[in-house]
Each structure stands twice: as C-alpha cells, then as structure tokens.
Amino acid sequence: MAVSEGLAIGALARRTGLAVSAIRYYEAQGLITPWRNAGGQRRYQRADIRRLSFVMIAQQFGLTLPEIREVLSDLPGNRTPTPQDWKDISVSLRARLDQRIDTLTRLRDNLDGCIGCGCLSLPKCALYNPDDRAKSHGSGPRYLMGDAPKT
C-alpha cells in the first residue's frame, strides 16, 4: 500500500452517499478534479469527501452548481483545505442563506394581508417584486417580470 493511492470513485460514492454518476457529473461541472491512475481511472483525495459534502449542503441551501463552484473557488488550490478554510467559505454560504430567509420571511409577512384583498390581481402587489425571483427555484426558461415573452 503506497502512501497515497487515492480513493476510487466507488469508494468516494459510498463515503458521501452520492451516486457514481453524480460524482462524474460534478467533475464535468468543474466542482471536483480527480487525477487518473495508470489505467485511466479516477482517483480522489480524502479531502474530496468533505468537498462533496459541502456541495450537498450548499445544494440544500438552494445554490446552483455554478454558484457552488464559485463559492468553492475561494478554497486554496495549492494545498488541502484546512478546517479554517472551510469556515471561511461557510461565511459566504451563510450570507446567501440569510438573504434567502429574509426574502421568504418578507413574502410570508405579506401573505395574510395580501391574499383575499384586491391586490392579488395587481402587478404592484408586494408579493410580485422579490429580488431574486428568476433564480428562486426550479429550472428551465422562465418568464418573469421584466423578462419579456415573445407573445
């Protein structure tokens, strides 16, 4: 056993709970970068378990994969991230989460006064102008205020 043969993709999958196909997909999206062994198979570092765990958590917070990649780009590239490194990027994650919670809370507080009254049919209703509307959830092209449809 050499000091560092690395983890095979199946082992990493078992450690993280992710599907093998998902890990390959994340690589294609630039979220993780394994090296290859002599036979061309992917090998991962121990630290990648944590990296993928972070990806999963950030996803629960509603970040898209490109957003997560961006957050991860603040990790040092030249060495294995330390606990402090992880703590540092968690700050950025936390800020996004705080904003999301604020938006939902604001929306909720408007709900009671708004539904049932006339404003539900008006475009100026407070519920119609959230900040992060277009990206709030789901995928696919989405027509939203200020994003003119063809017809």
Place this chain on the structure above:
Amino acid sequence: MAVSEGLAIGALARRTGLAVSAIRYYEAQGLITPWRNAGGQRRYQRADIRRLSFVMIAQQFGLTLPEIREVLSDLPGNRTPTPQDWKDISVSLRARLDQRIDTLTRLRDNLDGCIGCGCLSLPKCALYNPDDRAKSHGSGPRYLMGDAPKT
C-alpha cells in the same frame, strides 16, 4: 356584448403578466380550466386572473405545480371564489411557508458549528437530515438519502 363572453387567452396573459404558452401549460397541468367558445378558443372568467396570480405567488414560495394544484383544489368548484375562500387557502400556503422557513433557519444555525468541524464528512451531521430534502429545489431525478441509486 353579452354579459359574459369571457376573456381571451391573450387578454388574460396581459392581465397576469404570464406568457400565453404558460397559461396553456397550466391548463395541461390542471391548474386552470377555461371553457371554449363557438370557434374553439379558450375563454376565461375574471376570477381566473386571481387564480393565476395565486399560482405565481405560490411558485415564489417554492411550491411545485402539483402542490399548487392540490392547494387550489380546496377552492369551491361550483361558484366563483370569494375573498374569504382565498383567505382560507392562504392559510394552507402559509403553513407550508412557515415550515420551509423553519427548515432553512435550522440549517443556517447549524452551519457555523458544522462546517470546519469533522462532522462535515459524516452522514449523521445535522445538515444531512432535512425533512423535505428531495423536493427542496430544482428538478430532475435526484439521488438523495433513502432513495437508493442503481450503482
């Protein structure tokens, strides 16, 4: 002009800000049910403006279209919904929203203590067991805890 010719789909689109194609799509998903005029064109009631507005608001809250359809099913089918009817179903909406906010808040409160510590690599971490994980956001098949992948 008869008393009730109804709104054409284009008019409804202008009133709500939705694309015509989206309105047809919502019909296919069972969210709205127009009638047809002699020529086969869709006609809508005035109350449908509010119905679609509700759909848009519920979407911002993160509900999927099937969920919204379910919420809307509590409206009276035999008559035009009254303001009180709308208020009633808003309660159901608010409950879901409260839960979502709670989940996010709990997640956030765990974040600082969790990232950077060893638990980030462990499946038992508090961040790994949210209630509504599978449906929290995004689309497509998603392998998540308790939903075994094939390989």
Place this chain on the structure above:
DNA sequence: GTAATTTCTAAACCTAACTTTAGATCAAGG
C-alpha cells in the same frame, strides 16, 4: 370582403441536474 391579429394543436426544443445504457477496458480474487 379582405387583411392583419389571435388563437389553435402537436411536436420539438430548452435548462438543470442527473441517471441509464452499451460496449469496452481495468483491477482484483482464487
């Protein structure tokens, strides 16, 4: 009464985030 709009349907296309499939190659156990 004709021209310009709208609307109709069905089917194809789009994005995000993955999974499935197929056929080939690698690695490990006996």
Place this chain on the structure above:
DNA sequence: CCTTGATCTAAAGTTAGGTTTAGAAATTAC
C-alpha cells in the same frame, strides 16, 4: 489465467416548467 466486479466514455433519457415553431382556423379591423 480466468472470471467477476469496478470503471471508462459517449450518448440518450428523465423531470419540471416552460418556450418555440409550423401550419391551419377563428377573430378583429378597416
């Protein structure tokens, strides 16, 4: 050495939530 299991790549399929396109029929406007 051979067999079994793990990986590899590329391409196609899936879901949600829509949009685009094409050709035809209905409405509206003049």
